[in-house]
Amino acid sequence: MDERWAVHASGLVKRFGDRRVVDGVDIAVPTGAVYGVLGPNGAGKTTTLRMLLGIIEPDEGHRALLNTRHPRDASDVVGYLPEERGLYPAMKAREAIAFMGALRGLDWKTGRARAVEMLDAAGLGHAADTKIRKLSKGMAQLVQLLGSVVHRPSLLVLDEPFSGLDPVNQEKLEALILAERDRGATILFSTHVMAHAERLCDRLAIIAGGKRRFEGTVDEARATLPSQVHYQPRRPDPAIAALLPADARSEGSGWRFQLPDGGIEPLLVRLIEAGHGISGLSIERPRLHDAFVRIVGREALEKAA
Template sequence: MMKLGEGPIAGNAQAESPLDGLGRPLAIEARGLVKRFDGFTAVGGVDLSVPEGSIYGVLGPNGAGKTTTLRMLLGIIDPDEGLRRVLGHDRPHEVAHAIGYLPEERGLYPAMKAYEAIAFLGSLRGLPLAEGRRRGKALLEEHGLGYAIDRQIRQLSKGMAQQVQLLGTLVHDPRLVVFDEPFSGLDALNQGKLEKMIRGLAARGTTVIFSTHVIAHAERLCDEVAIIAGGKVPFAGKVDAARDRIRPQVRLETRSQDGPWRAAIPADARREGSLWLFSLPDSGIEPLLRALIEGEAGIQSLSIERAGLHDAFVAIAGEAAARALDEDKPEETAR
């Protein structure tokens, strides 16, 4: 049975990739990408560096410029300004055979059988049809869809058709996979399967970049993210670096209600019932603990909670972008 990651298509040469500031080879490098439509700036100066073998998320609300950015990176549309490099090539079309792309707008020929649809998508990337048919059948079996091999696309549920298109994105064993809102329309079970597949691809050295407006997917999967809002990228880097933009939060419960220990708590601490909530002081936890103990606060509980990616998104992109992100969620669930 053919496994994803079996090897590239014969004859696909690999160009030398550029390096980032840490000496890591880059699958994608973009500098100052700008795209305008009828005088409207959809993307206004995007910089991205995607290390090879990483899982990289482009996170932002619908309409933020995610799809336009991905399409510029892939050469589907050209930027009005800026430079891009994909797998070491300035012209993305030169390495189309090494890229898998799943667009947000799904589309398969309804009369095609499932394995033929996979083979057809592979052929668009240079995979011979006969090999594509063999791999298509094997992939359907591998992913629990063997019963659908000979079914026409029109006979499949929407979720099954999306899985077929996903397998067609991967059948030619690309070095770089680009997913645009890949979780859209999938139920919780198939979202979990897709997350597992993405992790498996990265474990084999494939670079995965995907756009999403659901923070949970990015937080669970991504090594690095680009936060995009209003066509600009106010942050791009490690997920942990984004979260570190906000100080860890302390939750403290004491038996004593007052005493000299209160001076150790920041003046902007807020009270919720028996709890004190405040940001961890610059001096760290040890001086705080010492003051609480020596001041006989009677510590009932104390926890330090690191900021989540959602809080980081709010701090970096602003309240308006965060509200737009949250407003997208009901639509996502309804699809």
């Protein structure tokens, strides 16, 4: 076992009938990192997480979670927020959090005390004695998330945690994830929303059609696409096209093209020496969303939609 990895899996396969929902996926989550599993709906994200946690068994492959090949042996130091949310509606928020901690071995007294502290920190202190059925969907989801971390797990696994949350509660969730990371926990979460992954992830895997299509950092994913240059000359002149890269296309009174391999400086020198000058210049890095579309493919995304 290698303590550099909180989660390590190779060749995971899961079949449902004749369909391979997960088809040879490798995952390596560094200890202490925030790691995202990205993919369109139906990509196999949830099934992969459930295999890693030992909720379901893989048909092929191996996995290790917190230095054990038997994930359920580590359940008391794992926090899990499933895609299907569920709390007892008659329970008060404080009791629901303490109850979830008790399921992981935390005593009731400590669980209740921590629940009040965590609700206050999340701006939900006023709801500590409110029954779950009277909370908004977003508030109830945050309560369940707090219940997933009340026992201070070493590993926190969140399946589509941002689904259904309004922007305010999404910000609260992002802050909580970063706070757990700063506490020393490893965070593994799945999502199909690129913005959250772009802001939070140290590393990520992109899964589509049950296969892993990419693994690396956000910057490495962006690097699968070239940066785009938008150049605005001092005055329109068709002769400029002869100096620009072959992929340059006219946009209004300016031009757009891929950043040349040798950088932008040699091209700018030629443009200035030719008298075209520079009225405006910007270099735009690809977004993670753009890289995601390229890696997964538009056809796969349309099929998932």
